Amino acid sequence: MRTLYFDCFSGISGDMVIGALIDAGADPVQMEEELKKLNIDEEYKLSWGKVVKNGITSTKFDVILTSKSEQTHEHSHSHGHEHSHSHGHEHSQEHGHSHSHGHEHSQEHGHSHSHEHNHNHNHSHVLHHHHGSRTYKQIVEAINEANFNESVTNRSLAIFKKIGEAEGHIHGLPLEKVHFHEVGAVDSIIDIIGAAILIDQLGIESVQSSAIPTGTGHIHIDHGIYPVPAPATLEILKGVPIASNDIRFELTTPTGAAIAAVLTETFGSLPAMTVESIGYGAGTKTFENHPNVLRIIIGEIQ
Template sequence: MKAIYLDAFSGISGNMMLGALIQAGVPASWLEEKLRELPLGADAFVMRAEEVRRNGICSVYVEVVLPETAEHRSGHHEHETHVHRTMKDIRRMIDQAGMPSRVRENALTVFQAIAEAEGRVHGRPSDEVAFHEVGAVDSIVDIIGTAWCLEYLGVERIFASRLNTGSGFVRCAHGIMPVPAPAVADLLRQWPRFCYGAEKELTTPTGAALVTALADYSASLPDGFAVQSISYGAGTWELELPNVLRVYLGEYRGQAKKEPVLLETNIDDMNPQIYGYLYEKLLDAGALDVWTTPIFMKKNRPAHQLSVLVDSSCREACADLLFRETTSIGIRVIPIDARLEAARHMAVVETRFGPVHCKVSAWHGQLTQVSAEYEDCCQLARKNNVPLKAVQREAIHAFHARIGGEPYEKGGLD
């Protein structure tokens, strides 16, 4: 699977992440076009990406320039404006943009992590927290822009190193705060960190949330990580140490230690409308798959067998949902000896209707399945007033034309 490793020896911020991913191959013009789809207004920001050198290292520096702050820039740009938005506002904005599901979920996961951290710091429910720096346009660009970059590159797994937090004090919306700032300290409660090289904030709230919400910790490059390229995203300041985020892009062939289990329960007395809601909750909690099977129970009573495939790390959370959301009073836990998975990544293809993401699967290095992203195809079918199957068919053929092969019969569309 496609993966990246974040080597944060000089910390991490949102613009450092964007810079590294742009240098890794994401076209800055494409990214800005995607970000323009956000309901922020045509003149809400200008994104600039330029090649710079930090201690001789060629890197990309990204700056989000806002109309009201063009004359006042200092520090990491996440602290330049103080627009207040709640988590509800952020969700509404992302929903209105109509982005692919994985972009949406990655972005919301990061925002939710910050909301919960800010809520704990200020003693308020996460949905009621009014974001300050993180609710501002520049940080929205950083988070959603990163989600789009991951999608473009087809990244399915993220690893990250210890984070250099910096030291000293920083000025933020609530005044002078120690480094790491309270929200960063909360986000990094269980993440390895260190302090070296500068009395400045090297890891920002956005940077900390991107790592803790999306990445797995690895002290160094994970075993089974085949590096294909190395890129650098520049921070704002010139420091004694290179103020860059180093990103390794490659294929991860290692096997994570997973212990899948199957949770099963038979239900004969629940409103069937609940199942759709329950599916979403279980998948959000980490379930790998959820399905129901019609069965007959004792006294020949019609019922449903609800099955939930989970990794052992998510077992308790999913079991808790089953007891809270259903009428079940008992769950069977069935160990699964093994689970075979084809390697997968996302590819973007251009069709006459517009760009479509395709999920590409391979087994032992051989292409086995290509499927066009449903939400992308639906959006383009509506926009162009054409049949959905026409968009799907063209996306599949565009992918195979790009690699110079014929459509794989099993995954083809009639």
């Protein structure tokens, strides 16, 4: 059985997942074409390229929001830790970090952006013109209308539902009333659906994961200063083994937590497998003593 193992020794976030999948051999150009089915490609550009994190070559993936997105000032500088999309809470920690990564790779992939805009007029997808606040219902409708492969659709819907239920629980709202002010931002939609596309592309049949380290310390969110893990992240990780870690930073984001919680069938140590490919996905932050990367291991389990 073709199995993917998330080795989350430095946490997990949506962009780290995509970076690791690309690093392991997935095709980002094909993912980019698939994502155009959402009909929001005028709002973003994608970039990916190699970076070195504490001696480990890894792939950094970024969503660069265009001027057509009202959220550019909030997100384009901090993607790479898309954790800020659930609450808007981590911006204060990330300023000055992802600027150095978000631009150095974009020139490598300009081929795929210049022709994107002629796809925007044939459909009336519900994500269009909802830059500031997309509801759970709108996101579900957009995913269903996009005609992705069934497995991509199902995985994407399940991950968004997990985040929506967590947000609803925290804020005392039913799922249909949840507004994704941050998780509904373009870059998190790309991270979640993009990850589902690449996992489908790689023919993954099962997913396993290590325990999830969340980090420690405090973060600023819309409602004040909260301890790490953030409320939504902790809610999403109910039933998931959390690893202790003394790094004073938010290592696991709501999106990363939801991807791991929804897709993983078994949490534990690396299973016995014949390893076929390995990928490293870079986060934005650089730590002194260990690489801030997500490692994925893909192989066959007999």
